[in-house]
Amino acid sequence: MKSICGVEGVTAAGMKEGRYGLALVAASGTSAAVFTSNRVKAAPLILMKERIALGELDGIIVNSGCANAYTGEKGIQDAALMSGIGADAFRTDPERVGVASTGIIGRYLDLDLIGKQARQVAPRVRRDPAAEVEAARAIMTTDLVEKHALVRGDGFSVGGICKGSGMIAPNMGTVIALLYTDAEVTAGGLQRALRLATRRSFNRVVVDGDMSTNDIAICTATGKAGKVAAAAFRAALEECARSLAIQIARDGEGATKLIEMVVRRARTEKGASEIARTVVESPLLKTAVYGEDPNWGRVLAAAGRAGVEFDPDHVSLFIGAGEERTPLLEKGKIVADLARAKAAMKGKEVRFELDLGQGKEEATAWGCDLTEKYIEINGRYTT
Amino acid sequence: MKSICGVEGVTAAGMKEGRYGLALVAASGTSAAVFTSNRVKAAPLILMKERIALGELDGIIVNSGCANAYTGEKGIQDAALMSGIGADAFRTDPERVGVASTGIIGRYLDLDLIGKQARQVAPRVRRDPAAEVEAARAIMTTDLVEKHALVRGDGFSVGGICKGSGMIAPNMGTVIALLYTDAEVTAGGLQRALRLATRRSFNRVVVDGDMSTNDIAICTATGKAGKVAAAAFRAALEECARSLAIQIARDGEGATKLIEMVVRRARTEKGASEIARTVVESPLLKTAVYGEDPNWGRVLAAAGRAGVEFDPDHVSLFIGAGEERTPLLEKGKIVADLARAKAAMKGKEVRFELDLGQGKEEATAWGCDLTEKYIEINGRYTT
Numbered sequence: 192m193k194s195i196c197g198v199e200g201v202t203a204a205g206m207k208e209g210r211y212g213l214a215l216v217a218a219s220g221t222s223a224a225v226f227t228s229n230r231v232k233a234a235p236l237i238l239m240k241e242r243i244a245l246g247e248l249d250g251i252i253v254n255s256g257c258a259n260a261y262t263g264e265k266g267i268q269d270a271a272l273m274s275g276i277g278a279d280a281f282r283t284d285p286e287r288v289g290v291a292s293t294g295i296i297g298r299y300l301d302l303d304l305i306g307k308q309a310r311q312v313a314p315r316v317r318r319d320p321a322a323e324v325e326a327a328r329a330i331m332t333t334d335l336v337e338k339h340a341l342v343r344g345d346g347f348s349v350g351g352i353c354k355g356s357g358m359i360a361p362n363m364g365t366v367i368a369l370l371y372t373d374a375e376v377t378a379g380g381l382q383r384a385l386r387l388a389t390r391r392s393f394n395r396v397v398v399d400g401d402m403s404t405n406d407i408a409i410c411t412a413t414g415k416a417g418k419v420a421a422a423a424f425r426a427a428l429e430e431c432a433r434s435l436a437i438q439i440a441r442d443g444e445g446a447t448k449l450i451e452m453v454v455r456r457a458r459t460e461k462g463a464s465e466i467a468r469t470v471v472e473s474p475l476l477k478t479a480v481y482g483e484d485p486n487w488g489r490v491l492a493a494a495g496r497a498g499v500e501f502d503p504d505h506v507s508l509f510i511g512a513g514e515e516r517t518p519l520l521e522k523g524k525i526v527a528d529l530a531r532a533k534a535a536m537k538g539k540e541v542r543f544e545l546d547l548g549q550g551k552e553e554a555t556a557w558g559c560d561l562t563e564k565y566i567e568i569n570g571r572y573t574t
Numbered sequence: 575m576k577s578i579c580g581v582e583g584v585t586a587a588g589m590k591e592g593r594y595g596l597a598l599v600a601a602s603g604t605s606a607a608v609f610t611s612n613r614v615k616a617a618p619l620i621l622m623k624e625r626i627a628l629g630e631l632d633g634i635i636v637n638s639g640c641a642n643a644y645t646g647e648k649g650i651q652d653a654a655l656m657s658g659i660g661a662d663a664f665r666t667d668p669e670r671v672g673v674a675s676t677g678i679i680g681r682y683l684d685l686d687l688i689g690k691q692a693r694q695v696a697p698r699v700r701r702d703p704a705a706e707v708e709a710a711r712a713i714m715t716t717d718l719v720e721k722h723a724l725v726r727g728d729g730f731s732v733g734g735i736c737k738g739s740g741m742i743a744p745n746m747g748t749v750i751a752l753l754y755t756d757a758e759v760t761a762g763g764l765q766r767a768l769r770l771a772t773r774r775s776f777n778r779v780v781v782d783g784d785m786s787t788n789d790i791a792i793c794t795a796t797g798k799a800g801k802v803a804a805a806a807f808r809a810a811l812e813e814c815a816r817s818l819a820i821q822i823a824r825d826g827e828g829a830t831k832l833i834e835m836v837v838r839r840a841r842t843e844k845g846a847s848e849i850a851r852t853v854v855e856s857p858l859l860k861t862a863v864y865g866e867d868p869n870w871g872r873v874l875a876a877a878g879r880a881g882v883e884f885d886p887d888h889v890s891l892f893i894g895a896g897e898e899r900t901p902l903l904e905k906g907k908i909v910a911d912l913a914r915a916k917a918a919m920k921g922k923e924v925r926f927e928l929d930l931g932q933g934k935e936e937a938t939a940w941g942c943d944l945t946e947k948y949i950e951i952n953g954r955y956t957t
Contacts, residue, residue, distance in 0.1 A: 228879070229875065229878040229879045230877075230878040230879070230880075230882075230883065230884060230886065231874050231875060231877070231878030231886045232878075260871070261871060261874060261886065261908070263887065263906060263907075295871075296871030296874075296875065297870075297871050297908055474857070474948075474952070475952055478948070478949055478952035478953035479952065479953065481949065481953040482952070482953035484953070487680075488643070488644060488678075488679030488680050491614050491644060491679070492612065492614060492679065494613075494614070495612040495613040495614030495615075496611070496612045496613070497613075499613070500613065501613060503613065503614045503644065504646065523646060524646075525644070525680055560953075561949060561953070562949060562953070563946045563949050563950075565857075565861070565949075566861055566864065566944060566945060566946050566948075566949065567946075569857070569858055569861035569862065569865070570861035570862065570864040570865035570867070570943075570944070570945070
C-alpha cells in the first residue's frame with residue numbers, strides 16, 4: 192500500500208474511459224475541506240462548501256473530463272445529482288457524500304455516463320494496492336504519473352492521492368487532493384490542520400501561476416486508530432500533503448526539472464512564502480533553470496517584486512543542497528563561482544536558498560522549469 | 575519627426591557598438607520621474623530618486639549592455655560618475671543630468687567605454703529625424719524594433735522614446751521611457767501627470783510578469799510652448815505613454831500577437847486594472863492566443879484569481895472589436911459561437927472585453943502571446 196488504502200477504514204476503486212474517469216473512495220468519518228480562492232468557483236465546490244459544514248462524510252465521488260465549472264444553477268443541481276449517484280454506491284445519504292470534478296470548463300456533466308461508470312466501479316470498491324492506483328488514475332487529466340503519499344505516524348497513518356499538472360492544464364483544471372487518516376480528530380481540529388498543511392504544501396506549488404476554478408483538498412479521519420497527539424498528527428498531515436505537492440510540481444506540464452526555493456531568516460512565514468512563490472513563478476527563472484543558466488540575478492529580481500520588505504545588501508543566496516551547496520551572494524556581495532553554480536543545475540532538482548538575514552521564519556515553494564513542451568501542450572494543440 | 579525631436583527644445587544622438595549603446599538627450603526644463611517598485615533597485619535609480627527631487631534637468635545619459643544593478647555602493651558612485659560624463663557633454667552640473675542603465679544585472683559599468691562613447695556622441699547631438707532614431711536604437715537590448723511616439727496637442731507636443739521587450743529580457747532588463755513636452759508645467763504637476771500616465775500605460779503592459787530592477791520613466795518639460803490647459807496636457811502625455819506601452823507589448827519577446835484586455839463597468843479603476851493585468855499575464859491565456867484557441871474559460875479563470883470581488887453570474891465577455899465584436903458570455907450565460915470566436919483570433923491583435931456589470935470604471939491592459947520563441951530566447955541561449 193502506498194497511499195489511501197494504507198489507512199484503516201479506507202476502500203477505493205476507479206476506472207477511466209478515454210478522458211472520462213470516475214473514482215469512488217469510501218471512508219466514514221470526520222471530514223474537512225479547503226477550496227480554491229478563485230472567485231469563479233466550480234459547481235461541486237459551491238455544493239461542498241455547504242456540505243462540509245456538517246463535518247462528516249461516508250465517501251467521495253470524483254469525475255475527470257468535465258469540470259462542471261461556469262455551469263450556473265444547473266451545474267449545482269448536477270453536482271447534487273452526482274452526489275446522489277455516490278450515495279447509491281456508498282449506501283448512504285447524498286449529504287454524506289463529497290463530490291469533486293476536473294476537466295473542461297463551461298460544459299455540463301454527462302450524468303448518464305457518470306451513473307453508468309459508478310455502477311461499474313461500486314462493486315469493486317476494496318482495500319488493496321491496485322485499488323488506490325485505480326482511484327489515482329481515474330482522477331488524472333494531463334498528469335503523466337499518478338501521485339501517492341503515505342506517512343506512518345506513531346500508531347496512526349495519513350495517506351493521500353492527488354492530481355494536478357499545472358494549476359490549470361489545457362482546458363482541464365485543478366488540483367484535487369484526497370487525504371485520509373485513521374487518527375481520531377475533531378472536525379474543528381481537522382479543518383485547522385488541513386488548512387495549515389494546505390498552506391504549506393499545495394499553496395506553495397506553482398506550475399504556471401494560474402489558479403483553477405476547481406481546486407479542492409478533502410481530508411477524512413476514520414478514527415480507527417483512536418486519539419493521537421495533535422502535534423504529531425499535524426506534522427504527519429503536512430508531510431503527506433507536502434509529498435503530494437512536490438509530486439505535482441515534478442509532473443508540471445512540460446517540466447524537466449523540479450525547482451525548490453527556500454527562503455530563510457525572514458521576519459514572517461507569510462513574507463518568506465510570498466517571496467518563494469514569486470520566484471518559482473517567474474518565467475525568467477523557470478526558463479533559466481531549463482537552460483541550466485546560473486543567472487541568479489533573476490532570483491533576486493523576482494524576490495524584489497514579491498511585495499515583501501527586505502534589504503538587498505543583507506541578503507545571501509545559495510544554489511544546491513548538502514555538500515554541493517554553493518554561495519552566490521553573501522550579505523549582498525557577489526561571490527558566485529558560475530562554473531560550480533552551473534554544475535548545481537545539471538540534475539533533475541534545482542534548489543535555491545535565499546537568506547534574508549532579518550528574522551527567524553522560513554518557507555519553501557516548489558515549481559518546475561518552463562519549456563517548449565508547455566507551449567506545445569497549451570497552445571499548439573487546440574480544442 | 576516621429577518622437578522626441580518633434581518637441582521644441584529637445585536634441586539627441588546615440589550610438590551602438592555590439593550590445594553596448596549610449597544615448598544623449600539634451601532638454602532643459604522641469605523634470606519628473608517614476609521608478610520600478612521592485613525592492614531591488616539598480617544604482618542609477620537610487621541616484622535618480624534623490625536627484626529628481628530638484629525637479630530640473632538639462633539632459634539624460636543612458637547606456638545599454640550593463641544594468642548597473644546589484645552593484646552596491648560602487649554602483650551608485652559609478653552612476654554619479656556617469657552623470658558627470660553626461661554633464662561634460664551637456665556643459666552643465668552633474669546634479670542636472672539624468673542617468674539610466676539597461677543590460678546585465680550584477681556587473682559594474684565600463685566607465686571608460688561610456689566616456690569614450692559619450693565623447694563620440696556629444697558633438698552629434700542635434701534635432702532631426704535621424705537623431706531620435708539613433709537615440710531610440712542606442713537604448714535597445716533584445717528589442718527588435720525602436721519605439722517612438724509623438725502626440726500633438728493644442729499648441730504643444732508630447733514625444734517619447736522607450737525600450738522594453740519583456741519586463742526583463744534575458745539577463746537584460748528594463749523599460750526605459752524618455753518623455754518630452756514643450757508645454758510649460760510645474761514640477762509638481764508634471765510628477766502627478768507622469769505618475770497617472772505611467773499607471774495607465776507602462777504599468778499595464780505585461781510581457782512575462784517579471785518586473786525589472788531598472789524600470790524608469792522620465793519626463794522633461796522644456797516650456798518652449800508656454801502654458802497649456804492642464805487636462806489637455808495630461809491627456810496628451812497619457813496618449814504618448816500608452817502608444818509607447820503598446821509598442822512594448824507588441825515587441826514582447828517571442829510575441830506573434832498583441833493582446834488587449836479591456837475591463838469595463840468595474841467598481842474601481844484599480845480593480846479593473848488588476849483583473850486586466852492578471853488576464854494578460856496568464857500563461858494559459860497567452861498560449862491559447864498563440865494557438866488561436868477561443869478558450870474563453872481561461873479569461874474567466876484568470877479574472878477570478880485577480881483578488882477583485884465580482885459576481886461571475888453578472889459578467890459578459892466579448893472577443894474582437896468593432897463590427898467583429900462577438901459575445902462569448904452574456905450576464906453569465908454562455909452564448910459563444912466558437913467558429914466566430916476563433917476567427918477573431920486570426921489577426922495580429924486579439925482583444926477581449928470583460929463587462930463586470932457592477933460599476934462605471936474601466937481599465938485596459940496589454941500583453942502578448944507566449945511562444946516557443948520566448949523559451950528559446952530566455953532558456954536555450956545561456957549566458
